[in-house]
Amino acid sequence: MDILVPPYRLARRVERLKPSTIREMLKVTQNPDVISFGGGLPAAELFPVADVSAAQDRVMRARGAAALQYSVTDGVPELRAWVANRLRRDGVAVHADDVIITNGSQQGLDLYARVFLDPGDVVALENPSYLGAIQAFDAFEPDYLAVASDAHGIVPEALETALGAADPKPKFLYLIPNYQNPTGNTLALERRAQVVAICARHGVPILEDDPYGEITFAREPWPPLLSHASQGAVTYLGTGSKMVAPGLRVAWMVVTDHALRERIVTAKQGADLHSSPYTQYVFHAYVEDGSRLDAHLDVVRATYRARRDAMTAALAAEMPAHVRWNVPDGGMFLWATVGAGIDTEVLFEHAVRDGVVFVPGRPFYPAKDRGDGMRLNFSAMPPERIAEGIARLGRAVRHLGG
Ligand SMILES: Cc1ncc(COP(=O)(O)O)c(C=O)c1O
Structure with missing residues (x-):
């Protein structure tokens, strides 16, 4: 007896459901040699x-x-x-x-x-x-x-x-x-x-x-x-x-x-x-126990703050003048615009080869109409890895943009 095989007649809505760029990228970051500023991961070593x-x-x-x-x-x-x-x-x-x-x-x-x-x-x-x-x-x-x-x-x-x-x-x-x-x-x-x-x-x-x-x-x-x-x-x-x-x-x-x-x-x-x-x-x-939670949050805040500082210091040291970034006073991400006509999806391809990843900005715009930004996560990595990753990213940017 025949059994039903694909093609299935799926709902119209699945046409719009694309796998998240970030989730796809997390696959690359399984490689321990790759430094990832891509995921939105909290620092696992701080989990209580x-x-x-x-x-x-x-x-x-x-x-x-x-x-x-x-x-x-x-x-x-x-x-x-x-x-x-x-x-x-x-x-x-x-x-x-x-x-x-x-x-x-x-x-x-x-x-x-x-x-x-x-x-x-x-x-x-x-x-x-x-x-x-x-x-x-x-x-x-x-x-x-x-x-x-x-x-x-x-x-x-x-x-x-x-x-x-x-x-x-x-x-x-x-x-x-x-x-x-x-x-x-x-x-x-x-x-x-x-x-x-x-x-x-x-x-x-x-x-x-x-x-x-x-x-x-x-x-x-x-x-x-x-x-x-x-x-x-x-x-x-x-x-x-x-x-x-x-x-x-x-x-x-x-x-x-x-x-x-x-x-x-x-x-x-x-x-x-x-x-x-x-x-x-x-x-x-x-x-x-509110005091236990507050003590934990104090450690999280101090750690992420130090990592943000490591990232902004490395950006200042490694990036050409056309790269700009903000200095958020909380959270887990900062946003950089690369300038020099560089599309961050193209930069991403080079950066992966250099062993560093981030999230290109385009998918965050509903109209997908801007390609000069990138999201950099600073919470997931110790300061020395952040410095090394930004140095690699700086090389990729200079390779493309001069
Ligand atoms: C803005 C925003 N909303 C929601 C979520 C999802 O968080 P949750 O783990 O609570 O599902 C995230 C996770 O990164 C987020 O950044």
Whole structure:
């Protein structure tokens, strides 16, 4: 008897689903001789392995089978309460009932898009913006309204003009206000209330994605956009990935409008029933001692700061004058523009041969219309490897650009 063989008749949306450049590149970086500024990896040697192991033992002793059973879709109450408390510490009026625990904030991006987007709807975002978000949104076949951004984040005047002219209006604005991926830029304090007010005036809700807000080098974290907004105007995504470890896949979504929250919870139910209660309890058992978490975050901040300094010092020493970069005061990335007419996708081919990789800038622009930028990750490597990698990159740039 014949069995069905490909070609399959796949959904139209898969045409838009391209493998992420970054994930593809991580394959190259399996080679230990290659120095990678490409991935967005936290420093693995800082992961609190012993403390998470102890947390896991406590969970098994105290909860046993309950941690291994099916659970509620919106997340275990203890962890939701911890999220609300932590945000309240930053001056945001949030309750445990507003919180949904997700499988990484990547799932928050997917769920939000799932409840908002039909094919042909418009999403407004910074230009450039996080590739993984564009990838998550792409499954729902939207168009993009890319709004000009500068060293201080999205430009309010450009946002006002873009939203005023947009027809149809975007379903939402997607923003990464702190140490943005890919640029490392932060939305200026004085722009925050302005951006919230502009969106409110145009009836456009904001999806605030904040994985890096706590990874600050020189100051206290700034209050999220959520703190400037009336109820329901901003949905906030936070994550344990950069604070603790991404392998736990523990993240949270704050949705103060409970009608919207119910829709998102229902969408999550269809996607995965619920996030793992086991990892939620382990994460909670690790973070509930605030002083332990704060001590860990201090080490992360100091280490990444030293690595940023190593990278900017190496760039100053190795790069010709047409290469420019910013000096972010937090997060894991900086952004360099190469100049001299060099396309960073071409540079990438040379750099791989010289044993160093980065992420070329083009995929971060929804229109894929700028090829002079590159994202450099500084968190994953010790300073001496950073110096060696930038020296290799400098040779590749000089080879192409003179
Ligand atoms: C801006 C941004 N949003 C979301 C994510 C996904 O993070 P998570 O590990 O919480 O899924 C990342 C990861 O790098 C990111 O940079």
